[in-house]
Amino acid sequence: MAPRTHWLFGDQLGPHFLDPRHGGPDAHSPVLMIESRSVLRRRRFHRAKAHLVLSAMRHRADELGDRVHYVRAQTYAEGLAEAGAGVGGHRLTVCHPTSRAALDFVTARDEVDVLAARGFLLPRAEFGVWAREHKGDRLRMEGFYRWVRRRHELLMDGDEPAGGTWNLDHDNREPPPRGRPTLEAPAPYSPAEDEIDDEVRHDLDRWERDGEVSFVGRDGPRRFPVTRREALAALRRFVSHRLGDFGRYEDAMLAADPVMSHSLLSVPLNLGLLDPAECVERAERAWRAGEAPLNSVEGFVRQIAGWREYVWQLYWHFGEDYRNRNALRHTAPLPDWFLDLDADAVTANCLSTTLAQVRDTGWTHHIPRLMVLGSRALQDGWNPAAVTDWFHRCFVDGYDWVMLPNVVGMSQYADGGRMTTKPYTSGGAYINKMSDLCAPCAYRPTDRTGERACPYTAGYWAFLHRHRTALSANHRMARAVKGLDRLKDLDQLLDESAQRGGRAP
Numbered sequence: 376m377a378p379r380t381h382w383l384f385g386d387q388l389g390p391h392f393l394d395p396r397h398g399g400p401d402a403h404s405p406v407l408m409i410e411s412r413s414v415l416r417r418r419r420f421h422r423a424k425a426h427l428v429l430s431a432m433r434h435r436a437d438e439l440g441d442r443v444h445y446v447r448a449q450t451y452a453e454g455l456a457e458a459g460a461g462v463g464g465h466r467l468t469v470c471h472p473t474s475r476a477a478l479d480f481v482t483a484r485d486e487v488d489v490l491a492a493r494g495f496l497l498p499r500a501e502f503g504v505w506a507r508e509h510k511g512d513r514l515r516m517e518g519f520y521r522w523v524r525r526r527h528e529l530l531m532d533g534d535e536p537a538g539g540t541w542n543l544d545h546d547n548r549e550p551p552p553r554g555r556p557t558l559e560a561p562a563p564y565s566p567a568e569d570e571i572d573d574e575v576r577h578d579l580d581r582w583e584r585d586g587e588v589s590f591v592g593r594d595g596p597r598r599f600p601v602t603r604r605e606a607l608a609a610l611r612r613f614v615s616h617r618l619g620d621f622g623r624y625e626d627a628m629l630a631a632d633p634v635m636s637h638s639l640l641s642v643p644l645n646l647g648l649l650d651p652a653e654c655v656e657r658a659e660r661a662w663r664a665g666e667a668p669l670n671s672v673e674g675f676v677r678q679i680a681g682w683r684e685y686v687w688q689l690y691w692h693f694g695e696d697y698r699n700r701n702a703l704r705h706t707a708p709l710p711d712w713f714l715d716l717d718a719d720a721v722t723a724n725c726l727s728t729t730l731a732q733v734r735d736t737g738w739t740h741h742i743p744r745l746m747v748l749g750s751r752a753l754q755d756g757w758n759p760a761a762v763t764d765w766f767h768r769c770f771v772d773g774y775d776w777v778m779l780p781n782v783v784g785m786s787q788y789a790d791g792g793r794m795t796t797k798p799y800t801s802g803g804a805y806i807n808k809m810s811d812l813c814a815p816c817a818y819r820p821t822d823r824t825g826e827r828a829c830p831y832t833a834g835y836w837a838f839l840h841r842h843r844t845a846l847s848a849n850h851r852m853a854r855a856v857k858g859l860d861r862l863k864d865l866d867q868l869l870d871e872s873a874q875r876g877g878r879a880p
């Protein structure tokens with residue numbers, strides 16, 4: 376029997392998606408790839424993100440040569456029709472897609488057989504078993520992460536965690552070194568563009584000129600890997616030169632050094648060019664060889680085997696309705712300066728710096744995402760579904776599965792605490808402690824009111840006041856809420872916050 380054609384989505388580009396072992400596609404199957412224009416037309420994505428996805432797909436097609444049928448179509452349905460799917464018994468296989476919409480689409484097609492997901496550490500069914508066992512408790516990342524470490528024998532010495540402890544977070548929360556504008560870490564991997572990138576840039580220019588699509592953000596040299604070879608080079612460079620300092624300053628921010636010691640691997644991971652298992656195994660090998668300290672290696676393993684895996688599993692576990700959760704009833708629209716990434720319209724240095732990073736690269740590390748961008752949205756009561764859409768469109772590593780738990784749950788507390796134990800937001804004091812962003816700012820992190828009132832400090836108290844009743848029932852927030860009673864200037868603070876409205880702070 377002729378092998379079935381295997382359909383590769385644009386985030387299934389690594390060799391493991393074509394590996395016939397363990398229930399994979401037929402050996403030597405012909406490959407179908409569909410570049411669907413309607414995906415780009417529907418939403419205003421960051422230009423760098425559109426570039427990365429198209430460049431990665433076209434590079435993969437180039438590698439696969441005669442084996443691939445590469446279809447440019449308006450929609451997936453049109454692409455399948457053009458490829459003759461279903462005609463004369465022509466059947467296809469596809470690995471479990473990463474979004475609910477795509478999964479619904481492929482499962483509804485009679486001619487498509489859906490294979491198990493790849494690119495994650497655990498099958499969905501195994502998470503289901505773990506979640507059932509922990510029913511009644513809340514599903515917490517820490518317990519899940521320890522279970523994954525045991526299950527995959529990651530950083531384990533027998534039955535014990537390597538180094539005798541599961542969690543080295545207390546070593547991984549240092550403020551940035553004072554008086555240094557950068558960490559002076561070795562530079563991350565930087566790819567060289569080629570003629571496929573030129574062709575992608577040319578197409579994007581043309582579609583934009585023709586009014587077919589519209590983007591946010593600036594076009595710039597490609598910063599992230601789009602091929603397996605580039606992805607492996609980026610992983611190697613990170614593990615051998617940058618992993619050592621990853622842990623210590625993981626939560627710190629420096630205006631002139633946005634990347635610090637972060638890995639920049641989310642793009643190749645989410646395009647499916649790297650498998651998470653190979654990333655954590657390489658990091659562990661570096662520790663066992665004495666080439667990287669345990670706090671950095673544990674911190675990195677925690678991000679991938681813990682957070683990334685947990686977020687993927689929760690996306691499916693929480694169900695379709697999760698995207699509409701709005702426990703705090705936040706309804707304000709996103710202001711134009713935020714939607715347009717207009718960093719120059721913003722006075723607050725932390726927000727302006729972070730927004731400029733997003734505008735120029737489509738990337739910032741997790742603390743600016745959570746404690747600068749997400750916190751602004753939460754304090755100002757922006758609609759969580761619109762915030763999720765914004766993150767999805769503006770970040771080069773944004774996909775439906777990773778956005779929903781990270782934004783609806785972690786950043787906007789719109790799920791009322793299913794994912795986190797408390798809302799993640801803070802006054803300016805936290806940003807001041809963890810960065811060099813406040814010193815040159817026109818606002819002062821200590822000021823709640825007046826001309827130089829920090830929008831994060833004032834916004835924090837206004838947020839606690841607005842949700843006083845709900846938050847005082849949360850034992851991790853009750854003390855903070857009580858602090859409201861000590862504020863003699865609360866009325867003035869609330870008046871000034873109301874006057875600011877959606878204006879850029």
Ligand SMILES: Cc1cc2nc3c(=O)[nH]c(=O)nc-3n(C[C@H](O)[C@H](O)[C@H](O)COP(=O)(O)OP(=O)(O)OC[C@H]3O[C@@H](n4cnc5c(N)ncnc54)[C@H](O)[C@@H]3O)c2cc1C
Binds near residue numbers: 636
């Ligand atoms: C509001 C918000 C939105 C986010 N949106 C995304 C997103 O769209 N795509 C995305 O991949 N990550 C997202 N994250 C998680 C995290 O910020 C990024 O994975 C990370 O900043 C990417 O940079 P890096 O590769 O240098 O990561 P590193 O700091 O080097 O971490 C290593 C890897 O861990 C994984 N990881 C760590 N935390 C998470 C997490 N919470 N969820 C998923 N993976 C994680 C990533 O694959 C990352 O590459 C978001 C976090 C927040 C708070």
